[in-house]
Amino acid sequence: MGLEALLAARAALGASVELRLIAPDREFRHRPMSAASLFRPAPERGVSIAEIAGHAGADPVADSAVAVYEVERQVLTRDGDTVDFDFLLLALGARSRRALRQGHLWQRGGDPSFLDQIISGILAGEVRSVAVAAPRGARWPVPAYELALVLAWTAAGTEARVTLITAEEHPLAALGAEATDLVARELEAAGVTVMGGVEPIDESRDDADPAEPVRLVLAPADPTEMPIGGGSRVGFDRLISLPTVDGPFLAGVKTDAAGFIEVDEGLKVCASERVWAAGGCIAAALELSALGALQADAAIGAIAAAITGTEGDGAAWSSAAPELTGMLLSDQREQWLSENPAGTPQPSTRCLWWPPGRAVGRMLAQQIAAWDPSVHQALPDHTTGLPIHAPVALGCSEPTVGAGAEVTAVDRTARLRDIEQRQLMAITRREHAADAELRALDARLQTLKAHQKAVIGELQQHGYLTHRA
Ligand SMILES: Cc1cc2nc3c(=O)[nH]c(=O)nc-3n(C[C@H](O)[C@H](O)[C@H](O)COP(=O)(O)OP(=O)(O)OC[C@H]3O[C@@H](n4cnc5c(N)ncnc54)[C@H](O)[C@@H]3O)c2cc1C
Known part of the structure; x- marks a missing residue:
């Protein structure tokens, strides 16, 4: 998002503003969309960060930020240098962390070949039960649902059962009630058992072979509902879990107990x-590349407005808090099976x-496509599904947890629950507003109908209209 913001900043602020990019990496890795298939992204590619910085006319600083001194308007870097700023945009990403020690971890950049082994085990009748777990704080739980569906579609006709374990009270609740209904129907049709509102915990703290059966304790996601004697115990032949994420815990800015930077709307x-x-x-409760790119553009819009003292060019650089937008697809089974027949390596x-x-933002995506002729800008067509426009709840909380303060796992969990609750409240508010709008439209329609009826009656009375026999 930092690169998207850099290009956006140059476009919004013009040539006279000095830009600096503090980034420890040499390369930006991305997986362009495959023009051929809805399901398969093309292999990963790399773009030089220095080249992008050069294109934006920015000075690259190959270092990491460790603290922000806002009063002095300086960033302290890991090498001990300071970088001056008038305005600063932080786009430091999150840090993935394994929440469950047992089983396999599903994360970007990880080796996904264990999925082939699990599928082979299912087809050979050696693997009878697979659990896919989305722990609290996964922030983009959709991959867990995708994995559960894919495994269930592949396991159809075998003895194997697939279970989805999620800390969300209802599947994909952060995307709204319609999304929950749609995904619940898809899971049911595929034969996936859903255990919602539970937090999976390793029964033993010992590291085990990921290709071995696992034993989990399922605690209620709401700790006030914890039964006496702890949660229930379950076992599965195989487990795949998503990581949870922590924030960057950057000193000098307001971070919460999970290390994420708190921002206003x-x-x-x-x-x-x-x-x-x-x-x-x-x-925030949700995180996605396309959403992050919109946020980067919006933040640059706000910075441009602060610099020029105006609201900026609202059409091009809206500084309103972006919403998560996309399609939740349905009825993909047949297409998926035709693109991933049994025995497909790395389905x-x-x-x-x-x-x-990973969408990379409107500025960066265009730039990469202009440099790399093998990158297609055209997206593969989507098929049927539910359009999603989910508000993303942001806001400042009390009390402040400063860098270096002792943060317990309990604080972290409480903070993640708080973010989740605010997201659910934002979704509910949006749904109520949509219902109210629908009721108002309906009332207007009824008024119009009554008016139309009265006019027709009057015209008939005066002989302009006659009843049809
Ligand atoms: C399990 C999981 C699955 C996901 N799947 C998808 C998906 O399928 N599609 C999708 O669109 N999104 C997905 N996302 C979300 C997506 O990965 C993120 O939204 C996106 O990468 C965020 O971009 P970012 O630039 O904020 O952070 P990052 O991509 O993490 O980039 C942060 C950059 O900041 C640099 N940095 C870190 N610390 C410092 C520092 N102190 N100083 C300077 N630089 C620093 C890093 O080196 C890095 O280059 C997923 C997320 C998770 C957790």
């Missing part, structure tokens, strides 16, 4: 005047969300 860092943040590093798991893959 305009993406400005809480209790800050000159610092904005976007993407994976901010305190694709993307079957629920469109657009697929």
Whole structure:
């Protein structure tokens, strides 16, 4: 998101503003969309970060930020240098962390070949039960649903059963009630058992072979509902879990107990005047590349407005808090099976969300496509599904947890629950507003109908209209 923001900043602020990019990596890795298939992203490619910085006319600083001193308007880097700023955008991403020690971890950049082994085990009758777990704080739980569906579709006709374990009270609740209904129907049709509102915990703290059966304790996701004697115990032949994520815990900015940077609705860092943040590093219940890119553009819009003292060019650089937008796909079974027949090495798991893959923002995507002729800008067509426009709840909380303060696992869980609750409240507010709008439209329609009836009656009375026999 930092690169998207850099290009957006140059476009919004013009040539006279000095830009600096603090980034420890040499390369930006991305997987372009495959023009051929809905499910398969093309192999990963790399673009030089220095080249992108050069294109944006920015000075690259190959280092990491370790602290922000807003009063001094300086960023302290890991090498001990300071970088001056008038305005700062933080796009530091989140840090993935294994929540469950047992079983396999499903994460981007990881080796996905264990999925082939699990599928082979299912087809050979050696694997009878597979659980897919989305722990609290997964922030983009859709891959767990995709995995569960893919496994269930493959296991159809075998003895194997697939269970989805999620800390969400209802499947994909953060995307709204219609999304929950749709995905629940898909899971039911595929024969997936859903255990919602539970937090999976390893029964033993010992590291085990990931290709071995697992034993989990399922605790209620709401700790106040914990039964006496702890949660229930379950076992599965195989487990695949998503990681949970932590924030970057950057010193000098307001972070929550999970280390995420707290921002207001305009993406400005809480209790800050000159610092904005976007993407994976901010305190929000949802995280997606396309959403992060919109946030980066919006934050740059807000910075441009702060610099020029105007609201900026609202049409091109809206600084309103972006919403998560996309399609939750349905009825993908046949297409997925035709693209991933039995025995396909590394079957694709993307079957629920469109657009697929890591979208990289309107500025960066165009730039990459201009440099790399093998990158297609055209997306593969989506098929049937539910359009999603989910508000993403942002906001400042109390009390502040400063860098270095002792943060317990309990604080972290409480904070993640708080973010989840705010997201659910934002979704509910949106649903109520939509219902109210529908009722108002309905009332207007009834009024119009009554009016039309009265006019017709009057015209008939005066002989302009006659009843048809
Ligand atoms: C399990 C999981 C699955 C996901 N699947 C998808 C998916 O299928 N599709 C999708 O679109 N999105 C997906 N996402 C979300 C997506 O990966 C993120 O939204 C996106 O990568 C966020 O971009 P970012 O730039 O904020 O962070 P990142 O992509 O993490 O980039 C952060 C950058 O900041 C740099 N950095 C870190 N610390 C510092 C520092 N102190 N100083 C300077 N630089 C620093 C890093 O080196 C890195 O280059 C998934 C997320 C998770 C957790």
